[in-house]
Amino acid sequence: MGDGLEIFYKGDLMYSTPDLQFLHYFLADDMLETAKEIFSRMEKDPDWMKKRINEFRQAVKGFEQLGEKLIKAGETFSEKNKQKAIEVYEEFLQRDYEYWRPSIFIDLFDKFEDEIIEFIFKGKEKIISKESLQFLLLPNRSVFWQEKEDFRNIKEYMQKNNLKKTSRPLWEKLKNHANKYWWVNNDYQSVKKLTASKFLPRLDERSENPFWKNISKQKKDLIVKYSLDKKTVERLKQFNEMTYLRDIRKQYTQIANYYIITFFQKIARKLSVPVEWANFIIPFKEYGGFLNKDKKLLKDLELRTRKGVWMFGVDIDWKTNVETAKAPELFELVEGHLKGGNILYGNSASLGKARGKAKIILRQSDFDKFKEGDILITGMTRPEFVPLMKIASAIVTDEGGITCHAAIISRELNKPCVIATQTATKAFKEGDLIEVNANHGYVKLIE
Structure with a gap:
């Protein structure tokens, strides 16, 4: 396993639905020994997580410049320079691998909340209130909090100097902000580069409490209150930093998604292939076939727009088997093993209780149907979900652990949140009246 980073998720299955939902399954219980091995490394070396962050930072140096090079290769693509485009893509893909290597282990901890708390506190969690425990598990920093703080400073600058929205100094600040955070609304389905004008409407929004x-x-006050010793604080700090590592990994995944999706869409136009087919390319496996306009692959891509595609992890080198024709049947088979009843249990990410109408939100195009007071049910929240989370009465996710986005933001917003239910998006229907009891970790159908 090298330094605890060469991880193969046992039973690794990934499915892209025809409407581009991305689902990941693996045998979580079989990964406990791997988690314990990482616990051991963290125990022996208080700087273990810091070293992973440093490796990540090293891997993403010049990443955006490499991405721009990839976009140019897509724009200038022709039969004559096809091999050059493949080489540029492979260079970008290699860099993408390099930042995943020191961060891929994070997801395996989502299943092991109890083990994480036991590892950090060694039994002391029994004397710590649930509210204090959840607060202690928050990260000390976040790239998304930093974006909010930077924008808050722009608003204060505007107000202090009594500037109009059209003023040149204000626009310069907005341009700089866009250059730094252009990727913030990207996901696996929708990507764009935000310009200064896209940030402009936020100047009219009410300023957030800088939580x-x-x-x-x-x-620090809680550490003193509960008399936490140096070793406990060191372990806690490592998991706080792991949450931050997950945060910056999300940042660069949103950046990478923009470059990869945009590149393949540009190639599709050059090849006179429907652009939507490009969304179903397996990026680390099928790029050569696509650029060479392989007939069998193109036939499969068209089929995937109707059936989706499965990827089966084979080994640690990210080799995969692929299934398209039987994808819907396999999805029904896998999901059939996970279906719950009228009560689903998960992990409490943020305490509280709420009742409301269930709204199943799987993509940004679903956002308009969400109303204040609804209960947000999704696979996993991402930064673009925050406006919905602010007006939700509660938040429920299929996936996630104590370091996930939903856990962090729900605590920030003081919203009841139950994560890792596995099947909430399928167990409940749109408009169901449900109760979320995050004090006891369950979601219940009322009617």
């Missing part, structure tokens, strides 16, 4: 500013001080 994140006092986290470090409040944590």
Whole structure:
């Protein structure tokens, strides 16, 4: 396993639905020994997580410049320079691998919340209130909190200097902000480069409470209150940093998605292939066939727009088997093993109780149907979900662990949140009246 980073998720299955939902399954219980091995490395080396962050930072140096090179290769693609485009893509793909290597282990901990808490606190969690425990598990920093803080500073600058929205100094600041955070609304389905004008409407929004500013001080107070020793604080800090590593990995995944999706869409146009077919290319496996306009692959891509596609992990080198023709039947088979009843249990990410109408939100195009007071049910929240999370009465996810986006933001917003239910998006129907009891970790159908 090298330094705890060469991880193969046992039973690794990935499915892209015809409407581009991406689902990941693996045998979580079989990964416990791997998690324990990483616990051991963290125990022996208090800087273990810091080293992973440093490796990640090294891997993403020049990443956006490489991405721009990839976009240019797509724009200038022709039969004559096809091999050059493949080489540029492979260079980008290799860099993409390099930032995943020191961060891929994070997801295996989603299943092991109890083990994480036991590892950090060694039994002391029994004397710590649930509210304090959840607060201690928050990260001390977040790239998304930093974006909010930077934008908050722009608003204060505008107000302090009594500037109009058309003023040149304000626009320069908005341009700089867009250059730094252009990727913030991207996901696996929709990608775009935000310009200064896209940030402009936020100047009219009510300023958020800068919740994140006092986290470090409040944590120090809790550490004193519960008499946590140096070793406990070191272990806690490592998991706080793991949450931050997950955060910056999300940042660069959103950046990578833009470059990869845009590249393949540009190639599709050059090849006179329907652009939507490009969305179903397996990026690390089928790029050569696509650029060479392989007939069998093109036939499969068309089929995937109707059936989706499965990828089966084979080994640690990311080799995969692929299934398209029987994809819907396999999906029904897998999901059939996971279906729950009228009560689903998960992990409490943020305490509280709420009742409301269930709204199943799987993609950005679903956002308009969400109303204030609805209960947000999704596979996993991402940064673009935050406006919905603010007006939701509660949040429920299929996936996630104590370091996930839903857990962090729900605590920030003080919203009841139950994560890792596995099947909430399928067990409940649109408009169901449900109860979320995050104090006890369950979601119940009322009517």
